[in-house]
Amino acid sequence: VIASAQTGRRFDHAAVPSDSRGDRVSTARPPTDAFVADLRLTTDPVRLYLVRSMVAAIAIREDFDLDTIEDLKLVVDEMCATLIVRARPNTELACKFEGSAQSIGLVATVLSDSPEPIPRNTFGWRLLTTLADEVSSWITPDGDGHRVHIRFSKSAAMAIPG
């Protein structure tokens, strides 16, 4: 279900491309391959800031523009907040960030007692679909419970001003 992902990232100094337009090549940001980063949290809303911080940290370093970074924080917060309220007490929220210079995504999942799919007619879901390029949610059986997943991705296409 989760896209094939490389662990870690490769950075080869020799691979830094020289810029064809003759601008000086910044060493600030190495070219990046796709990578994944896992974050596991107790399902306590107080910890939501960690998810927001993580996506911002990734996006800044992948050189996403500042407006897109604000949007990404909203999206991951909404996703994880939605999951946390459905989670079985004392379980984990598992987040897998998928990042590259082209796009950022997150698959987040919790164990729930409810087999009900995530409703699509809420403001929260509208916020997700407005801000992300792709959003989906699905449920898989997990022991005596149900594993709820939400996934989004957003490309680095610069946010339209206004």
Add this chain to the structure above:
Amino acid sequence: LSEEQAGRDRELSGRAEDHAELAGGFARLAGLPQGDPGRRELRDRLVTACLPLAYDVASRYRDRGRAEEELRRVAVAALADAVDRYRPDRGDDFLAFAVPVVMGEVRRYCRDAGRAPRAARPLAELLGPATAELAQRLNRAPTARELAEHLHVGVEDVYEGVVAASAHQAPPPPEPADAAPRTTAVERVDGRESIGGLLDGLDERDREIVLLRFDGGLSQSRIAERLGLSQLEVSDRLSHALARLREHPGEPDGGAEAVTRRRLRAGSAISDKVGPVEHPAAQRSSGGESTQLQEATVAETGRQPAQPDRIDEVPTPATMQLTGAEFGVAAESIEPAFTVLRVSGEVDMVAAPELTEHVQQHFRAGSADRTLVFDLTDVTFLASAGLAVLAEAANLAAERGTTIRVVAPSRSVTRPLEVAGLDRVLPTYADLASAIEDR
């Protein structure tokens, strides 16, 4: 740019004092249309050509207790700003325009650095205007790297400023000259005698580092920046100093360590991240700080000294750049007609119930005929739970024949309002004054 001109511009770099050349460069810059690829190159060359000016100004202030490296950074960023704002057609020559700008910025920095950690971030203050300038040029928001290149500073500096969520906020209004000075970390540092010789065992620099870190709540990297040290040095000195304090308690009753820790706690409670709002509710995290720190240290470069048993007990707001601003809300009445809820920090699903509480209190109290104003100036994040509070407040107000108003100057607030469509329903204002004036 023609080859010949490019050659002349390169020459320019070697002779910054040559006013005529400089004036020629600015005239050409002014002549290039926005978006011309040669524009940025020429602009950067002009900044480079004037670097000696920035360094010269920085060197004049070096004896005021700030590291010259840091002063230079401020001066260069101010210079880049001056190059952008300079209009040759207004008559002044560039140096006449730039020198007061750069000096003013450096002077302000020296002054502010001695006052409040919040104000001691000239870079963060320049990020706002620079973001606006670049946004206009690029027709989209800039990236951190673009900001760094624009201001001729390191990308890391911008990361820190951006994650501190200051880039999207308008620069703070200048403080009136007679404003009462705020109690600040540095003043507390200056008042270190009152600690009763507690830190006497440390040399002056170590003492300063310890106080900045735990009393002032500055991050290691910010301390490094301020004192002109590498972060590694700060980290090493800090762990060394703490070890020393443990081994050599300076006072018979309880020892240095206990007193230090007590002080450290006191220091962290005075969080200026909450801004002007002082309300018990703003101290949300006071109970959970040590656990928060455990997580936050991961973010803080992983260079914490290896004494987890001790360090874990030290609460600190220093990692705020990653944990985000704490939530706070305070109500106040302005004239008979308005109740203002000043909200600050991150309004997520944890903070929203508290905000709801304030809203309900407003409508329960006899003040329900007043207009409720949400001042979101210091809000750095607004989640859907926060939007729901605003929507609910609007409904409650409508039931009572009143309205609510929202002060929303930064994109971190306007964007969610826009996505929710609330910007079309709620009257929003750029600042509190215009929200109050609008009758």
